[in-house]
Amino acid sequence: MAGNSIVTLDEEGKDAVGNTGKRVCVTGASGYVASWLVKRLLHSGYTVVGTVRDPGNKNKTEHLWRLEGAKERLKLVGANLMEEGSFDEAIVGCEAVFHTASPVLAAKVIDPKAEILEPAVQGTLNVLRSCNRNPALKRVVLTSSTAAVRARDDFDPSTPLDESSWSSTQLCERLQIWYALSKTLAERAAWDYAEKNKIDLITVLPAFVIGPTLPRHLCSTASDVLAFLTGGGEKMWRHGRMGYVHIDDVARCHILVLEDAEARGRYLCCSTVLETEEFASIFAARFPSLPIPTKFENMQKGGLYYDYDMSKLRSLGFNFKGMEEMFDDCVQSLRQHGYLADAI
Structure with missing residues (x-):
């Protein structure tokens, strides 16, 4: 399976011989990033098999069925990260798999191993095992996170972090940074499995994702942004420094690394890195009527300065949307979903 070429579709979703509907699977299809990826894939002419916990749950899936091309080229299949073989039905016959499904982070974690770490690692391995049983498979694209790169205290702040950087699992455990630890362990497990089983794997590591949300219900990321825009969410924004990226850039990046036969390894996906107060000031200046906080009394002090080297993704011809468009x-x-007043 490793090394097989990927057929690139043109803007109308057709390959060189005029065929449409290359079959791909997206795990966790109803999620924030995954929904946008499904939208982009359908727009590009792909046939998409999406996995969700319950295909019959309209509250979780109705936004997917509203997408252009969904009725003709979208299929939703039930699957559970912790059930061995539950992804077989969705993945069989697919040329590529986008593994975006990830454990949902609760506000309060009681048992991090059971709630976050095991589902992230075992879920990833379950998906890859299903991939390994699919003879049609050409490539797997896994959604990781810059959290798997930046949680470390042993780097030179004058040298940007790149794809060779990994978060320290020891540091994550000591500081109880469970999300970063889960992403790091899951990605490392994926690379180990892919190498042993000769799976052509690529990982995409997005920064904090901002942009439009397709479902009416907000995920934790979108909820944090909403809290920030309405004068709250101070706890979430005390990190001091963070990378940001438009959700459409994340989706486009996933498709690019699938379609580019020369793509290999890990790809950071971040358009800009800002201090929280700088980020808040830009947002507040653009939307002065919003009660956006610009001072953070409990801001973490003494945090390490870092930036990202985005040259690897840019070498594939990728260009990011601007900050203004993101905001x-x-x-x-x-506003469209009714969370912000139209007059704002």
């Missing part, structure tokens, strides 16, 4: 699309989407 505008985010606010417009929250």
